[in-house]
Amino acid sequence: MTDETPAQRLRLALxxxxxxVRMYRMRMRRMYPLAxxxxxxxxxxxxxxxRSGTGEAFGHPSARFA
Incomplete structure (x- = not known):
């Protein structure tokens, strides 16, 4: 694990x-090609x-950035 600053971690998260979002848009383009x-x-x-923004993903919470 590297020693990332909070700013670097925020930049990575963004x-x-x-x-x-880009991946979802591409998925919608494939699903609705005439859109x-x-x-x-x-x-x-x-x-x-x-989306609730409260960790909707399946699996266990990560402690990577804790």
């Missing part, structure tokens, strides 16, 4: 979040607003 960019924006926004 990059991972942005990557997840406009606006439609895709709406799908992504709806998905983001529906």
């Amino acid at each position: 990059e991972m979040s942005e990557f997840g 406009s960019s606006t439609d895709l924006d709406d799908l992504v926004a709806s998905w983001l607003l529906s």
